[in-house]
Amino acid sequence: MAVTHPAVDMVTDRAAVVLQERPVVPLSRWLADAVATAAADEKLVQVVTPGTSRLTLPLAAVLGAVGGRRVVRSDAGYYDGLRGELLAWDGAAFQATGAGATPGYGSPALPPAVSGGTVRIEVTVLHPASEALVVGRLVELCVDTLTGGPPLGWGVAEPATQPWSYAEVTAYCRRRAPQPSTVVVTGRDAVGLLRVSRRPSAVVEKLTLAAGGTGAGPDLAAVDRLAVAMSGARMANVRLMVATLHPGRSDTTVEPRFTGWPVPYGVLVGPEPVAEYGVEHARAAPAASVLLTGPATRPLCWCLLIGSPSEPNPSNVLADVLAHFGAPGR
């Protein structure tokens, strides 16, 4: 008998299928390993859960990064947990049937939404490669500003096992280089995924962080403070930060149903791309409002995306601003 991965319930030519029943499905150590193995074998990862399960942000992000699917089992059949489209098992993988979305997706038949929502930020920092380079300070700035407290822990999977230490995260990433590293980071009511990878002359630090908590909705003033704090000397190499409001639950888990469209709130363009295009070009960014922040000689550009007089849809405003600066997050 072939030995399958302990986290995987079925392997076919095209897919590795994982069944999970937990209320909160995390990126456990063996699930992280199963995702990596399946990706290396060019197989789809399909995580099957009941409709009452929620995914942690790290698992949802890792699944999204490898093109994996979250499959929800319901009385009416299977559906995609991210998009709601009906799925069927075709003998080797779960595939969209083409029959549209499951009727219950986003309807009150499912457990009621916990109102409040979360803010999610995606930050890219491009460090010039150097022996003295440290990573993880970005996590400290973001978690401190958004949650009012320091990061609590980090780990290679969930649960995060290690007390927070940027020095240990740096050492871990350095040991793995030139292989990229992915670590889970946590704070109070916040969780994220930090990805560190090498380019020929730079080290890329990418943070996805969700912060929830109060139930009163995201603290927008804290997001604005974070944008300004990014102009500090320590973050001189920030390229891009996008802040998005996610309606729905006020914890950071991801439900398998529509809880409202995510709304892009703001985009911060770092000093390098601003310098590349010039300050006047930055001031003319097609956003609802534009604030230049940081040193006058090397400003950053914080663009708010909601309430633009010419374009009501913040997602379009975000696309326009990114195009204005030549897609600086790449």
Add this chain to the structure above:
Amino acid sequence: MTADLIALCHRQPDRDAVLAALRAAGPDLGVHTDPSSPVVRLTDRAGQPLFAVDGPLLVQVPGEVERLLGVAVEAPVWWVEIRAVSGRDDAIETARRFAERLAGSSEGRVWP
């Protein structure tokens, strides 16, 4: 019925505790280890997989157990992840006997 169990232990489950828990779980369990992996796999008399064990991991981060399992357990705590093969009741029962015994001898509890 869930196929996942977690033993949360305040004392590190040592080798003796793990062996005793395996004996308590069932007779004639096959124990399979792989030097390249921290996971231990357990099989029945016929060599069919029953459950796998990963850990213990020492969770030193406050709030992690509550975030992931919804129960308040103070860090630090030893986290032993146990996964029974799905669709086989005796596998889940055997895994639970293992988890209960391990937690019982290591100042712990079993989730769920």
